[in-house]
Amino acid sequence: MSPLDLLDLGLIGLRTRPARAALSALGIAIGIATMIVVTGIPASSQAALVARLSALGTNTLQAVALPDLNPPAPLPESAVEMVRRIGPVTAGSAVANTHSPVRRNDRLEAGNGSGLTTLAARLDLLPTINARVRAGRWLTPATENFPAVVLGSVAADRLGVTDLPPGAPAPRIMIADRGFTVVGILATTPLTPDIDRSVLVGWPVARSELGFDGHPTVLYVQADEDRIEDVRGVLAETISPERPGAVMVTRPSDALAAKRATESSFSVLFLALAGVALVIGGIGVANTMVVSVLERRSEIGLRRALGATRGQIRGQFLTESVVLAAAGGVLGTALGVAATVGYASWQRWPLVLPAQSAALGVGGAIVIGVLAGVYPCVRAARLTPTRALAGV
Template structure:
């Protein structure tokens, strides 16, 4: 009667072999787990960051900026004073606001800080409509109101507040703009699509003229249009801003920066997945090495099984299952670790948790494939052992 080995029996034999060498099996599975966790975490973290960028893209896709084409380092020739109200009259335009660079004015915490240490910060005159137009609510305090037109008050951008070391407004706080102290009324939330706001101290146009002699002409205008009319509005902005056509202007869509960041993240994902694949390959080689050693150590067991009627394919199946089960156990652990790492990274980064369904499946599939391939040679070597020679080696 031909010997038969049912799959449940084969799995029982394979698990018994793994349990007999617990530490060795655990270390081998850990190698697979680390590699799979890296793959899952890379996909999950990238997807979470991409989800956040896509959310911002949806929110900022209808934002346009207008600036003088002759600007240098953000300090351009002022736009006409009529540009802002004229743009506001374009029917699809929802909101509009303007800022003006106040040149040669430093931002410092006090006079003890050298004037040359600007930290990249500058002073911008702005309208009260800026937070609504840029979707940038104050994190602390409040934005500039009608009072700020007559009194020295400023609102700091998010990065400017960090540079100046201002994290609370529980007590009255002042900063030095040029040679004049201004009371800090608030701190804005980060503005991803307008980094120049993050590094600025914002004051009213009234104070810019009264204290620094800055006229009311803006240097940059921000506007939001109906989402399905953005291209139409962009096409008429140049003529609306400069009706006489004497100077050209730059029309930009800041959300293009978000699209570029999404593309850049996709490129880095490919790189890290390649590194994860290399780690998985190394872990597979480690399993293959462990299984070859296991075959050498268990030649007596193999010979006894062959002498009792086990076929070559039965022996091969046992060792192939051991290798595969070892990799699958590591894969399951790795998927769990990868999901945990993704959740922690998303929470720390303030991103929504988004894990592609393919990530856990890809991790387990890769572990299964690596385990099967790693077990092929040891299984074939075990199957080729002669029962007589195997029993002699006991």
């Protein structure tokens, strides 16, 4: 028989008993859908958690000069450029304390700095520390040369500058004895709380107006997470080859260990449940095929009497089993994907659907169909025409 004839013959049982076939396929579909859901939903949840942990600075290091050295050893002016030459480093920036007092206006006493710090900042600071502007804009190559300032979130509250409405006159604050125009307000930066309590000015204007000597105070470094420890090991020597002991480098964030533990965990229990569901579905298909063989003994005997070989009988019932399981696999895959997409969207998680899960959905169903149909098809093929027709 040709493959099309064999397929048409295998569909006879499914067409004559649609309710039973549908229930058997449903068992397989539930197993396949469970497998996809228990791999897709945890993967999406893991991706959301990893993204949150990454936002906590799992790939960020800070380097500062030790404050109590005698003689002092400030960080070199070229420290950022030297750090960027380290292979795994992906970003680097710096700030520097100008030791300039900050006042809301010139009517306040010079010593009233509201507990705020004036920092000279590089233009590439925000992406390096995962910060963002809440209102206004960040410093630009133009504004960094002029008396413009961006406020941290806490600094903005203390100075009474809570918003920068478009079209309204920009507020001004006093740094040292010079007026600076507020051009931006930063959102809260969990990685660097010191930035929240600071006012940030451009590197060039800090030199020209505030007496800044050009030496950075804090270096922020981003590197590949897999090699963050290697970068930390050479960072001090790179920044200050002559006195590496004068540089203190923070250790990687505890969130990095949590992220790695999350990525290495695996939902063994969920996969076991999916496996149980697949086995139950396979048993349902096997039971359906065994009952089908018992009910269709007269059909088997008649076909054998008309010359059908045992191989053709085996092929008929094995095809029926595989088609039944494949239909359940396709249905289960569709249900599993739809459930995963819907739940991930509801939770506002990034959708992560392992491609191998969808492929294994249909493939696993076919394998189950083959395994479940082996015994029934062998049993049907062993029936002799006389035994099969004896009860007719």
